[in-house]
Amino acid sequence: MSTNRREFLTECGKYLFLTSAATAALDFVIDGKAEAAPNYMMTDHWWAMTIDIEKCIGCGNCVRACAEENNVPVGFFRTWVERYYVPDFPSTKVEVDSPNGGKDGFPDQPHTGGKSFFVPKMCNHCSDSPCVQVCPVGATFETPDGLVLVDEKYCIGCRYCVQACPYGCRYIHPEKNTVDKCTLCYHRISKQLEPACCEACPTGCRKLADLKDPKDPVHEFLRVNSIQVLKPHMATGAKAYYRGLDGAVR
Amino acid sequence: MRIWKDAGHLIRLALLLGMLVVAFLVIRRAVIPEGFGRYGHFRPAALEDVRAHPIHFAGRAACEACHPDVMELKQKGKHAGLSCEACHGPLAKHAEDPEVKPVLPKVVALCSRCHEANSARPKWFPQVNTKEHSGGESCEACHKPHKPKFGE
Known part of the structure; x- marks a missing residue:
């Protein structure tokens, strides 16, 4: 030009x-x-997500809502919930399960001692994303408003990004044969709606955050609480901020 | 001009090079989509493609616009923070056309999804063992879903 x-x-x-x-x-x-x-001005936003572990009750509403909103094929997940069990000793023997991604809830598994909790997972919309770096055709990209999206018309289904994502957030769509992932409900948030998972979350565990909006309560949330991202050592610039994340979570 | 006498092969080479450059530019223009690189290393129209996805969850504001009575009832109770579609499911079609009647959720399954006792649930969250708690009675017999706690 x-x-x-x-x-x-x-x-x-x-x-x-x-x-x-x-x-x-x-x-x-x-x-x-x-x-x-x-x-909708892309330059006015910098989207992120806050997830409060202490509020997750493992109901699976987010998983179902996501599947319904985005037509996620059965057996694949854009978001899912994991249940962790960390025994008192040896605390290295951590048990993690996620039956059907937590879509149908979790059957109770009583343990003696130790601690048990739920961890919702989703695309972290990294600002320095490994999946974007490996795409050979420019089909996956970071948008100016902080999302990692996929161009379905350009994706050749090479699965390179599926391997590159350290959080396992990508899958190959069985019908389209292109990669598919969380869009943070871009079609909703660009119309001032909450993402489907946040809309369906009964306890306010998951919340959409706009880091460029000075009035967004996310700033206080990040300032007041102990916040961690998943796999910080990988320097992905992950933007899913967890409150109360246990050290056992991978 | 003796210098041009033996330069025929150079001119042919230059022409060939020129043709290659032109062919490269033509192919490049045809292959690269419009606006590529405007926001980054991607096709800007892909953003519109993602945004064009149909909406299934109408959102809380849409529900409350037509059902202020339920909103008022809910505001006083423990379920005030819940969005309508957290229990009722995606109802964008109903919000667009009220003639499309939503199917009411099955109460016991719905309540126990959140309130069935589970060791992994946070301790502050109200949970019951459904069988011991009600003995097979429907939750609705005592609790009203929009305002679940007694005496509120």
Whole structure:
């Protein structure tokens, strides 16, 4: 794309005298199609997720809601819930189970001693994502608003990203034969709706967060609580912030 | 101009190179999608593709717009924080067209999904062993789902 001096100065002039949103809409307004102007500004958001382990009751509502909202094929998961059992001794013998991703809930498994808890998992929408780095065709990418998405029309189904994701959040869609993953319900959050999993979560364990919004309660949440991300040593820039995450969780 | 006399092979080479460059540019233009690289190493139209996905969960605001009575009842109870579709399931079709009647959830299965005693559940969360607690009676016989606690 080349820009001559006149075009450059015209664009600069628009940004000087109008707000950036008005500039983006101006061309549409001049064309008489104001309703087609993009009212969702990618540059105004930086999406993340907060997950409060102490609030997860393992009901599986998020898993079901995600599957219903995004037509996730049976046996595959964009989000799932794991149950951890950490015995008192030896505490290295950690048991993890996730029957059907927690979709049908968890049958009670009484243990003597130790501790047991649920950990919801999903795409961490890493800001320095390994899956994006390995894609050979530019089909998976980081958006300006902080999501990791997949271009289904460009994905060749090579599975490289499935192996690269340290959190196991990707799968090959059995019908489309392209990779599929959590979009953080981009079709919803770009219309001021909550993601399906947050909408269905009964305890407010999972919450959508906009790190660029100074009024978002996420800032206090991150400041006040002990926060951890999964596999911090991998420096993925993960944006799923867990509160009360146990050291046993992998 | 003696210098051009033996330069025929150079000119042919230059022409060939020129043709290759032109072919490269033409193919490049045809193959690379429109706007590629505008936001990063991807096709910007893919963002629209993802955003175009149909919505199944209407969202709490849509429910409360038509059912303020339930909202008011719920606000006073323990279930105030719950979104309607957490129990009733995805109802965007019903929100668009009220003639599409939602199917009411099966009460015992629904309640025990969250409130059945489980050792992995956090201790602060109210849980019961359904069989001991009600002896097979439906939860609704005593608790009202929108305002579950007695005397609230």
